[in-house]
Amino acid sequence: MEQIIAKGAEAILVHKDDKLIKKRIKKSYRIQILDEKLRKSRTKKESKLLEKASKFIPTPKIISSNENNKEIIMEFINGKKLSTHLDSLPNAIEICNTIGKQIALLHDNDIIHGDLTTSNMILSKENKVYFIDFGLGFESKKPEDKAVDLHLIKQALEAKHFQNYKEFFSAILEGYKISKHHSLILNRLKKVEARGRYKQQTC
Ligand SMILES: Nc1ncnc2c1ncn2[C@@H]1O[C@H](COP(=O)(O)OP(=O)(O)O)[C@@H](O)[C@H]1O
Numbered sequence: 001m002e003q004i005i006a007k008g009a010e011a012i013l014v015h016k017d018d019k020l021i022k023k024r025i026k027k028s029y030r031i032q033i034l035d036e037k038l039r040k041s042r043t044k045k046e047s048k049l050l051e052k053a054s055k056f057i058p059t060p061k062i063i064s065s066n067e068n069n070k071e072i073i074m075e076f077i078n079g080k081k082l083s084t085h086l087d088s089l090p091n092a093i094e095i096c097n098t099i100g101k102q103i104a105l106l107h108d109n110d111i112i113h114g115d116l117t118t119s120n121m122i123l124s125k126e127n128k129v130y131f132i133d134f135g136l137g138f139e140s141k142k143p144e145d146k147a148v149d150l151h152l153i154k155q156a157l158e159a160k161h162f163q164n165y166k167e168f169f170s171a172i173l174e175g176y177k178i179s180k181h182h183s184l185i186l187n188r189l190k191k192v193e194a195r196g197r198y199k200q201q202t203c
């Protein structure tokens with residue numbers, strides 16, 4: 001049985017058996033040839049990064065990836081999406097600590113997620129935090145890119161979990177201390193915030 005579980009701005013997500021099919025859909029407002037290119041490159045980039053990230057943190061396993069169809073077939077993760085459950089979980093702080101550690105592991109391996117929000121995290125039945133949706137991700141060694149990634153999760157928490165966001169973000173930073181370069185990145189984060197340029201888009 002097939003079930004559409006999400007239809008976002010970029011992609012349609014179908015749950016079929018124990019699989020998840022993520023297919024990037026045409027955007028009629030984009031020039032067709034550019035749209036093709038963009039969907040193709042994002043599909044390629046996402047599967048490449050998912051593959052790399054899976055060496056360090058829990059991510060859905062890729063079953064197949066087809067740039068020409070703009071389609072990635074991956075393992076379906078049964079669990080709770082953190083955007084809707086984090087506030088009410090008794091171990092929310094511990095989970096945030098894990099999130100911080102996992103961001104550190106990505107960053108220490110030069111993976112920038114690019115869209116760190118709790119909508120892109122699933123808590124599995126085994127209590128693992130899966131990171132998904134690497135479509136805006138990229139590889140970089142730059143402290144600036146890592147700091148902006150942290151700033152994005154801070155803004156996402158502020159928007160979605162405003163009652164708890166300070167405690168949640170502190171727990172994330174606590175977890176992030178396992179990073180080899182955490183003090184450098186945190187200093188950079190202060191600069192990013194002072195500059196105040198990285199406002200998350202809300203539309
Ligand atoms: N591997 C997966 N297992 C279970 N659910 C998933 C999986 N991948 C995506 N989803 C669900 O589909 C939603 C949208 O997927 P996502 O990759 O974040 O696409 P978008 O680019 O549209 O945000 C997620 O928030 C999540 O609920």
Ligand SMILES: [Mg+2]
Pocket residue numbers: 119120133
């Ligand atoms: Mg998403």
